């Protein structure tokens with residue numbers, strides 16, 4: 001039960017997911033699968049619905065339509081206690097899931113163990129040391145979050161995310177606010193942990209360097225739909241190739257390269273002004 | 285799978301051989317600890333924890349064995365982990381505790 005052995009059965013399966021805000025479909029029929037042990041990166045422009053997708057995956061938001069299956073179970077029909085059982089098998093590292101500033105690093109890591117298990121304090125202390133060692137932070141156990149760097153905070157967040165030996169790790173923009181060197185360090189740590197612990201990871205990011213460093217497979221979201229889902233190598237081929245004249249591929253290429261010219265730009269110029277301005281009005 | 289993670293305890297002289305069975309995870313670590321620490325009251329000279337029947341162990345299981353190790357050291361009792369599966373061995377490696385424990389695949393060596 002605790003470990004998924006069959007590598008061809010997805011740990012997450014999403015079918016025809018629709019999420020609307022005030023009638024506007026931010027996710028408009030998303031399909032995706034996450035397999036055991038793989039690192040899946042979800043990319044897409046700002047506001048395209050990446051964080052919303054992640055929230056629907058972890059059950060903190062309920063979609064209007066579609067199916068989310070985790071470990072083969074439909075989470076959308078679960079009640080809160082059932083969801084909590086499933087959530088124990090996730091680790092989550094969100095931007096907002098920052099450390100509690102009133103607690104030491106060690107106490108932060110201990111928190112999920114105290115909340116979700118009936119292990120005694122001594123065992124929890126040992127586990128906290130093990131987790132901190134795994135992220136290279138054992139010396140920081142007694143420090144307060146205010147006393148450590150941004151990169152160390154991410155490491156501590158990661159230690160807390162793996163406290164319960166999760167089978168799936170979710171990350172939302174893990175390198176946000178970090179300098180490139182620290183961001184690369186966190187990438188390697190995420191990869192190292194994922195490989196060693198054999199966990200599946202779902203990472204939302206718009207940082208292309210990071211995405212290409214860590215991904216086994218990538219998904220590009222656009223206008224509420226999956227524009228492309230493929231192995232990293234296929235996205236690399238598109239990024240490094242010449243424009244093809246195929247709008248979808250060229251749009252992906254422009255996004256991956258961060259170019260200022262291409263279908264994204266043309267789309268913005270061509271239209272959607274009414275849609276844009278009404279959406280801006282509706283957002284207030 | 286039975287509830288108790290301890291399948292059998294056999295004594296050979298003052299050596300207690302404890303056969304553990306099933307996954308040792310958050311649900312079963314506490315009860316494993318309880319049984320193993322309770323065994324120390326019977327004053328063994330050595331405890332051999334046979335892990336051959338444990339397909340999977342998480343870090344709560346490892347932490348439980350660390351706790352047992354610290355108790356046995358205080359009491360001057362030796363502790364040997366016998367025949368962990370590859371998967372269980374790797375959790376000791378990941379947590380960098382493989383060198384802290386005495387781990388062997390040989391029953392003779394464990395009993396010696």
Ligand SMILES: Nc1ncnc2c1ncn2[C@@H]1O[C@H](COP(=O)(O)OP(=O)(O)O)[C@@H](O)[C@H]1O
Nearest residue numbers: 021026044045046047048049050051052053283
């Ligand atoms: N709780 C919410 N209520 C209303 N609109 C929301 C809510 N969350 C997100 N949105 C809107 O959904 C769109 C996608 O947001 P988000 O998922 O945060 O994008 P991303 O993470 O890709 O930048 C945005 O237009 C955002 O304003």
Ligand SMILES: [Mg+2]
Nearest residue numbers: 050051052172
């Ligand atoms: Mg976001």
